[in-house]
Amino acid sequence: MTLRLAELSEENLPAVIAIPPAVGEKAYVAPVLHSIALAYVTPSAWPRVIMDDDTVVGFVMANWDPDNEIPEFRGGIWRINIADEAKGRGVGRFAVEQVAAEARRRGYDQITVLWDPASDGPEQFYLKMGFRKQGELGGETVGVLDL
Numbered sequence: 663m664t665l666r667l668a669e670l671s672e673e674n675l676p677a678v679i680a681i682p683p684a685v686g687e688k689a690y691v692a693p694v695l696h697s698i699a700l701a702y703v704t705p706s707a708w709p710r711v712i713m714d715d716d717t718v719v720g721f722v723m724a725n726w727d728p729d730n731e732i733p734e735f736r737g738g739i740w741r742i743n744i745a746d747e748a749k750g751r752g753v754g755r756f757a758v759e760q761v762a763a764e765a766r767r768r769g770y771d772q773i774t775v776l777w778d779p780a781s782d783g784p785e786q787f788y789l790k791m792g793f794r795k796q797g798e799l800g801g802e803t804v805g806v807l808d809l
């Protein structure tokens with residue numbers, strides 16, 4: 663695989679919004695359509711498309727808001743959605759690595775992520791990526807990755 667990040671475009675939008683979950687489907691992450699709408703009204707949001715050559719394989723959204731009064735919201739991963747056919751092939755890992763690299767470029771020494779603590783949620787993925795649990799916020803587990 664030759665993975666890279668791309669900005670959202672008219673060309674890749676149809677494939678990006680087709681990544682699960684669909685709108686209305688119950689899941690541990692929001693539909694990409696909702697995330698893109700949120701990015702439109704959130705200047706600090708950093709939405710990126712994950713490409714394998716010319717194929718859309720995922721979506722990742724970070725948020726860079728270093729002055730936020732809530733430390734957990736100052737910088738980190740907001741959303742990761744990997745296409746079903748691309749799961750288990752390192753695309754999620756690539757997304758985390760790319761957010762970490764962007765955070766370093768911006769001068770951060772750690773990033774955060776919040777996840778649903780359900781046993782079939784993404785907790786094991788984030789722990790494997792090196793995040794350590796640091797309490798909870800609004801019923802979600804807070805994970806911190808030192809850079």
Ligand SMILES: CC(C)(COP(=O)(O)OP(=O)(O)OC[C@H]1O[C@@H](n2cnc3c(N)ncnc32)[C@H](O)[C@@H]1OP(=O)(O)O)[C@@H](O)C(=O)NCCC(=O)NCCS
Nearest residue numbers: 691741742743744749750751752753754755784786787790
């Ligand atoms: C969770 C998710 C992002 C993982 O992406 P992925 O591309 O399948 O993960 P990767 O292939 O990069 O896996 C990286 C490592 O994590 C492990 N891993 C991934 N998902 C896992 C899971 N659910 N349970 C345990 N380990 C998991 C992999 O085995 C791999 O380990 P290895 O390096 O030792 O082989 C993806 O499955 C997904 O989009 N899930 C639905 C949406 C979601 O939950 N997003 C996160 C919330 S914001």
